[in-house]
Each structure stands twice: as structure tokens, then as C-alpha cells.
Amino acid sequence: MTAHEAYTIDPWGLTEQSLDLDVLARAESVFALSNGHVGLRANLDEGEPHGLPGTYLNGVFELRPLPYAEAAYGQPESGQSVINVTNGKIIRLLVDDEPFDLRYGDLVEHQRRLDFRDGLLRRRAVWTSPAGRTIRVTSTRLVSLTQRAVAAIEYEVEPVDGAARIVLQSELVANEQLPSADGDPRAAAVLEAPLVAEHHSCTDAKAVLVHQTRFSGLRVAAMMDHEIDYTGHFEAATETEEDQARFSVTTVLKKGEKLRLVKYLAYGWSAARSLPAVRDQVAAALTAARFTGWDGLVAEQRSYLDAFWSHSDIEVDGDVELQQAIRFAVFHVLQAGARTEERAIPAKGLTGPGYDGHCFWDTETFVLPVLTYSLPDAVAQALRWRYSTLPLARERAAQLGLAGAVFPWRTIRGEECSGYWPAGTAAFHIGADIARAVERYVRATGDIDFERDYGMEILVETARMWRSLGHHDAEGRFRIDGVTGPDEYSSIADNNVYTNLMAQANLRAAADAAGRHLHEAAALGVNTEEMAGWRDAAAVMYIPYDEKLGVHPQAEGFTNHEMWDFDNTPQDKYPLLLHFPYYDLYRKQVVKQADLVLAMQVRGDAFSAEQKARNFSYYERLTVRDSSLSACTQAVIAAEVGHLDLAYDYLAEAALMDLHDLGGNTRDGLHMASLAGACIALVAGFGGLRDHNERLMFRPRLPSGLSRVAFSMRLRKNIVLHIEITNAEATYSLREGDRLRLVHDEQEVLVTSQKPVSLPIPRPVPLERLTQPAGREPARRQAQSGPTIASGDALGVGQDE
Numbered sequence: 001m002t003a004h005e006a007y008t009i010d011p012w013g014l015t016e017q018s019l020d021l022d023v024l025a026r027a028e029s030v031f032a033l034s035n036g037h038v039g040l041r042a043n044l045d046e047g048e049p050h051g052l053p054g055t056y057l058n059g060v061f062e063l064r065p066l067p068y069a070e071a072a073y074g075q076p077e078s079g080q081s082v083i084n085v086t087n088g089k090i091i092r093l094l095v096d097d098e099p100f101d102l103r104y105g106d107l108v109e110h111q112r113r114l115d116f117r118d119g120l121l122r123r124r125a126v127w128t129s130p131a132g133r134t135i136r137v138t139s140t141r142l143v144s145l146t147q148r149a150v151a152a153i154e155y156e157v158e159p160v161d162g163a164a165r166i167v168l169q170s171e172l173v174a175n176e177q178l179p180s181a182d183g184d185p186r187a188a189a190v191l192e193a194p195l196v197a198e199h200h201s202c203t204d205a206k207a208v209l210v211h212q213t214r215f216s217g218l219r220v221a222a223m224m225d226h227e228i229d230y231t232g233h234f235e236a237a238t239e240t241e242e243d244q245a246r247f248s249v250t251t252v253l254k255k256g257e258k259l260r261l262v263k264y265l266a267y268g269w270s271a272a273r274s275l276p277a278v279r280d281q282v283a284a285a286l287t288a289a290r291f292t293g294w295d296g297l298v299a300e301q302r303s304y305l306d307a308f309w310s311h312s313d314i315e316v317d318g319d320v321e322l323q324q325a326i327r328f329a330v331f332h333v334l335q336a337g338a339r340t341e342e343r344a345i346p347a348k349g350l351t352g353p354g355y356d357g358h359c360f361w362d363t364e365t366f367v368l369p370v371l372t373y374s375l376p377d378a379v380a381q382a383l384r385w386r387y388s389t390l391p392l393a394r395e396r397a398a399q400l401g402l403a404g405a406v407f408p409w410r411t412i413r414g415e416e417c418s419g420y421w422p423a424g425t426a427a428f429h430i431g432a433d434i435a436r437a438v439e440r441y442v443r444a445t446g447d448i449d450f451e452r453d454y455g456m457e458i459l460v461e462t463a464r465m466w467r468s469l470g471h472h473d474a475e476g477r478f479r480i481d482g483v484t485g486p487d488e489y490s491s492i493a494d495n496n497v498y499t500n501l502m503a504q505a506n507l508r509a510a511a512d513a514a515g516r517h518l519h520e521a522a523a524l525g526v527n528t529e530e531m532a533g534w535r536d537a538a539a540v541m542y543i544p545y546d547e548k549l550g551v552h553p554q555a556e557g558f559t560n561h562e563m564w565d566f567d568n569t570p571q572d573k574y575p576l577l578l579h580f581p582y583y584d585l586y587r588k589q590v591v592k593q594a595d596l597v598l599a600m601q602v603r604g605d606a607f608s609a610e611q612k613a614r615n616f617s618y619y620e621r622l623t624v625r626d627s628s629l630s631a632c633t634q635a636v637i638a639a640e641v642g643h644l645d646l647a648y649d650y651l652a653e654a655a656l657m658d659l660h661d662l663g664g665n666t667r668d669g670l671h672m673a674s675l676a677g678a679c680i681a682l683v684a685g686f687g688g689l690r691d692h693n694e695r696l697m698f699r700p701r702l703p704s705g706l707s708r709v710a711f712s713m714r715l716r717k718n719i720v721l722h723i724e725i726t727n728a729e730a731t732y733s734l735r736e737g738d739r740l741r742l743v744h745d746e747q748e749v750l751v752t753s754q755k756p757v758s759l760p761i762p763r764p765v766p767l768e769r770l771t772q773p774a775g776r777e778p779a780r781r782q783a784q785s786g787p788t789i790a791s792g793d794a795l796g797v798g799q800d801e
């Protein structure tokens, strides 16, 4: 069974109708719960079998050496890896002396459902033990979006066909044994037993474990407390040892009698606070959670999500599977960013250990554009985390002999953790990506205080970096040589168009912001001469162009390179990075992921319509999409240049990346950039949104497979713009706020609270299908209309639509 055959299509949730032990790890990622601070993979309550056990706390990592075969100046010496912290999800069950373990006995029924509207993961299992006793287990799990340190599980067991002796063991387990990594560079480094025990204690139904990481010196506390709902006689006991705490309860249940347990969990960590302080912090969080109670936590979760969906939903008519995938994407992007509170948003969120839990440009380029218009406070938090790492970024710049700040290509705390500099340190564009996210956030929200207090310093320090990294050549052009753009199958190239255009925007944004906050800019040492220097460099930024071919080379000289031999590359040799040496990839025309095409999205103002069409068709023939960060961008530009059905194919690929496990590595965690990218593909692709000017611009066009797309955008403090797109027209209305000027198809429009505006959409002109490298064509999307699950399914959750 493939992953997607196991999920039932329904617009507001994801249901797995049976358990496939071969793809357990994949399901653990897909059903993961998180609030951006605490992340729980969807491991089974009883702990085993598991694919990859995972409990993560944002910012908790261990240091590990980065060995190099050959030493060189400026290489990062240590890496940071996310660690699996104390597992509080475990509730083991014994039925008449037999452990409830799905690998034995007979699993009569097993269902799980993640509901995007209430944020709960529900499970129901009916199991016959090897001795022949049948029980029903139901559990519901949440990671609170309103109480950031808290998770909770409601667990119920009921014998179905006769009395049974039941023992429940609810646990905290530290230093769980993990399966070893498989040699794929995208997987994680496994760190054996990273937690050193510091404290364990228990009272009543409550227990706490405090540990410290060995090298990174972080203190982690996990605490649990319980409520039992059973009127009959039972015995309970709590015990702890260094790496384990256990609350046990035992009774004999008659047929049809239920034992209900509610487990409250609280997590906390600190690099600075003392043991009593961290222990008391989790005790306090647990007290608050118990005060709220299970029903209260569930109600809070629902009202948080109701408020979120009321202005963040993206509706898609005509393809119910895509609708589900988009809401799945929005839900997981929310989970990744909601409560990071000045910590990074990793490429996998907190759904798995892939890429060692590192944060990349994925955050600012894909995730934050989505959150900017739905949960702007989360964007401010994420960018304040970048701001907090400025001292490290300044140190790194100094080490590299540069001015300003060099942000790391991959990191957890802020130090560069990439041991491969051609696709790490050399990807200087990360600085401009962060700057762009600052600019976008400030423009969308009008949060001028943020710009003055945080944003400007990021803009100034990155502008300084560009000014010192590039130089004016003999012809007066400003060149940026020896850098790596987004496409990781080219490296250390001169004048990468994406990088130069982003640097240009960065230099201008810094000068503009400094001009708005002269006093604060002066405090950073900015003077008019420096600002003029940034503007000069931006004005003469060199953007190479291949006159002969009539296209932009991705970087200077790129179009002279030999073509990759696509026709003789078998499909099982993809991704190419696992089968061919980098030296060969680097010297040929082959593109891992949108690079020049991304430049045409984020700096669309720098290209004419004809250039966009020609460039797009040129790079389509070279782009193999070995990165999940590509399809969404190709969708946006395909839509812009009129290849609407191709855009639809790419959109579906981005949206289904994890639900269909298209990259084969969803087990290591979800592809947050692709999920966010799917939302971008809809809004910027079919909605045609461009936000690089003062006025939002739209150019809506739908592919033949979709009959309607609708979405909302939160702007400034008090505006919610709603956009409805059909094949014939687009309607703009204000759900909150009085008036907004925007641009529809180059026409200025005023939308007021009294008057929605409907404008026609021209009929698309059919174009000949473009070609991609042999075998790398996106799957042609056939709209999926069902089957949907009927309301009142086995998990007791009805669907409204």
C-alpha cells in the first residue's frame, strides 16, 4: 500500500484507516503535533513498534564534531544536532499480562485522524491479545497552541468481550534507543544517549525528570501528571529513576467498563537557569494545564484554530485531494511557526530529525511569506530570533574578512553548521533572503517599531556584507563573484542573478530604512556616505544576460557549460547528488532547484514579460527538481507565463510532497518549505500575488482543473482582504478594515468595506506544453474528487462538508 492509499480524502482532516508497519515512520511525521516549541512525532502511545521515536524542544540540540579530511581556514568546527528529548508520550498497556503490542495478537481495527480544525490527533484500536481477550483503546493527543509548554493525552481502555486485568504505565523516558541513520546526507546524525540525568522525583501521580545535554550545556525538564476517571477499585503508584519515570495504575475491568486516564505533560529548557528554576517552570506549566483541564485545553485549541482559520483558510474547488493537501500544509506551517518565540523554524519544523533539525533559508523564503499574511506575530518572532543571532553573524563575517553580518546557511543556535562550504557558507544569498523577509513583514504589517528596533539592523548589517563581498569592476559594474545561488548543482559562480538581484533589493532596503530612522541608523554608525555607497552599488548591480540565446544565465557563463546528458541518466540515478560527484554537476547545465526562476518570482520587477517566458522555458529543460523547494516556484512562474496546467501539476507536487512521500524521505520529517510553497503556488501562482511594491498586485488565472480558489490576507493591524477567484472573474472584498488600494491586472482598484469589487479575468491563451529533462516531467494532475469519509466515522468525528 502506498502512503496516500492509506489516507482518506476529506477536506478538513487526515484519516489513516489501517496501520501499515512498513511505513510507520512516514505516518509519524505526517501526524506529528507541534506548536513550534514542543514537537511530538506520532509515535504509538505504547512506544513500540516505532519508526523513529521523536520528541523535540525547539532550540535543544547537542554539539558534535565536524571532522574534515583536510583542514582549511574558516571551516565551522562543530555541528549542532537536534536531539530526541525525554519522551512523555508513552502509555504502555498490559491486558491480562500481555503487553498491548500490535506486532502480536490480532489487530482488528486501527484508525488515526488528525483534525485540522481542532488540532487533535485521535486514535482508535481494537486488538485481540494472543490469549484471546479483545480490548478497545482510544486516545486523543494535543500539543497546546495556547499553553506553549504543554501537551496532553486522553487515553481510554475497555475490554470488549469479557473481564480483563489491566495495567497502564504512563512514562517519561530519556535517552531512548534510536534506529541508526542510513547514510543519506539529508537524514540526521544519531547521537547516542545525549542526556545526562540531573534530577528525578515524584509525588502522587506526578513525576519529573531533569537532564542536561553533555556538551551544549542545556538543561531540559519534563514533567507529567495524571487524572484517573474510574469509579471502581484501582491501585496506583509512581516511581522514578534517572532516565525513567513511571505512573502505574491497575484494576480489573468488566466487559464494557472503561478506564480513562488523562496525562498532562510539560516541557521546559534553558541554557542559563538553575535546576530548581527549570524544574519549577515545568511544575508551574503543569499546574496551569491541570487548572485548565482536559476539556479546557481542547476548547482552547479549537478556539485558537477557529480564529486562525477564519482568516487563513485557502479554499480550492474542483480537486478535493488538493484541498485536503493545502489545509494539511497550512496546518503544519502553523504548527511549525506558532509559538517559536524567538527560536528558529527548522526545515522540518519539529516533525522529525531530518537535516539535523537545522533552519535554512527555507524559513525566510517559503515559510515566512505564508505566515506574514496569516500569523504576522509569528514572523516577528522568527525574525527577532535572527536578530538575536546578529552577534554570531558579525563574528562570522569578521572571520571571513567581510563587513557586516554573515548569517549561517544551516544552524540551530546561530553558528554556521555547514561543513560543506560550496553549498553552505558560499550561499551568501541567505542574508538577502532574511532582509527580504524583514521588508515584507514591515510592508505588510506597518510595524514600524519592529523595523526601527530590529529590522533595520538586520538590513544594515547585511547591506554592509554585500558592499564588502562585491566590488565595482573596471566598467563600473557592481559584481558579486564566487558565490552559490539557490541551485545547489552549481557553486562558487560569479554574478548569480538571483543573488545579485536580491542583494540589490537588500542594499536599497537598508538605505531606505536608514533614511526613515536616521537617529537609530546613526547609532549603528551609518552615515549618508555609506547609504550612498549602498545605493550606488545597487544602481550598477551587474545582471548578466546571454544576448545570443536571449536568456539570463543563472550565473555568468552558465549557458556556456556543457549540457547534462539527461537522456542517458536513468531514473534511479536521481537525486543526482547521491550518484554523481559534485565536480561534474557543477560544470554542466543541470539545475537542482529553481534559481533563476525564483529570481523571476521574488524580483519579478527586474524582468520583462518576454524575458520571463523565454527564461522559464529554457530552465524547464534543465531543472530536475532534486530539491523539494523547486516545484512550488516553478508553479508560480508557469502560471505567470501562461502555462496554467503545468502550474497545476507543480502545485500538486509541492502540496503532496509528504502525503504521497514523493521524495521518499518523509520519515525524517515534513518538508516545510514545500508545504508552505504549495500555499505560495496557489496565492502567488493562481492568485498572481506579488508583494514587492507598496501596493499588492494580483493577476488571477485558474487552470482548467480548478473552478474556484479563495483566500484571505491579513494586512496592517486591521485589514483582512478576501479574494475569490473563478475562471471568469476575481472578487476582492474587505472582511475587516475600511479601504485598500490594490492592483488587479495592472489596473488600480479601491476596495472599501461597503463595496466588494469584481473584475473580469481574460481567457487564457492555450500554449504548447514545455519540455523537462527526460523522466523528470511532473505528474499530470487529474483532479481528485473522492472518496470522502462519511460523517460520524469510527473516530466519532463528523465532517461538515
Ligand code: BGC
Binding pocket: 347, 355, 360, 361, 362, 486, 488, 592, 593, 626, 627, 628, 629, 673
Ligand atoms: C536544498 C536547499 C534547502 C535544504 C533544506 C536542500 O536540498 O537544496 O535549498 O535549503 O535542502 O531544505
